[in-house]
Amino acid sequence: MSVPRYWREIPSRYRLIGSKCVNCGKTYFPPRRVCRECGSVSLEEVKLSEQGRIITWATVYDPPRGFEKYVPYIVAIVELDDGTRIMTQITDCEPDEIHVGTRVYAVFRKIREEGESGIIYYGYKFKPLK
Ligand SMILES: [Zn+2]
Structure with missing residues (x-):
């Protein structure tokens, strides 16, 4: 894992924040930008x-x-x-x-x-x- 990627991930690692698909409700950790279930790009941060x-x-x-x-x-x-x-x-x-x-x-x-x-x-x- 490169250092730049690690720094980008710091907020979610510290707070156990994942992402949730607005379309189908699937949640991910680490957070994703694209939903693997439905392909939606509407994902929001959620506290897990x-x-x-x-x-x-x-x-x-x-x-x-x-x-x-x-x-x-x-x-x-x-x-x-x-x-x-x-x-x-x-x-x-x-x-x-x-x-x-x-x-x-x-x-x-x-x-x-x-x-x-x-x-x-x-x-x-x-x-x-x-
Ligand atoms: Zn989805």
């Missing part, structure tokens, strides 16, 4: 639910560049209470603590550091409700 449940998940042992020191970590598809499905990292738990349907909530965490530049990325991860 900060709680949801795990739809599916996987433990990552062979990560993309920049994530090597975090393995193993858990990546999941979470369906928020407003129906938005997002791909996110699950934090503060062991793989055997979660299953399909586990309730999770959003927490703001460091996502990764870039080795040479020292840039630290922050964003949302999700954590099981205990």
Whole structure:
């Protein structure tokens, strides 16, 4: 991911803002400019639910560049209470603590550091409700 793209995404990453299609109601995170369902370009910003449940998940042992020191970590598809499905990292738990349907909530965490530049990325991860 290039730095300029990261900076453009900062507002939504900090506030868990997605976009909602005015035409069909589908919501997206990260926000999109064009609806994948109906092709409409009328999308508006919406504040997304900060709680949801795990739809599916996987433990990552062979990560993309920049994530090597975090393995193993858990990546999941979470369906928020407003129906938005997002791909996110699950934090503060062991793989055997979660299953399909586990309730999770959003927490703001460091996502990764870039080795040479020292840039630290922050964003949302999700954590099981205990
Ligand atoms: Zn649409």
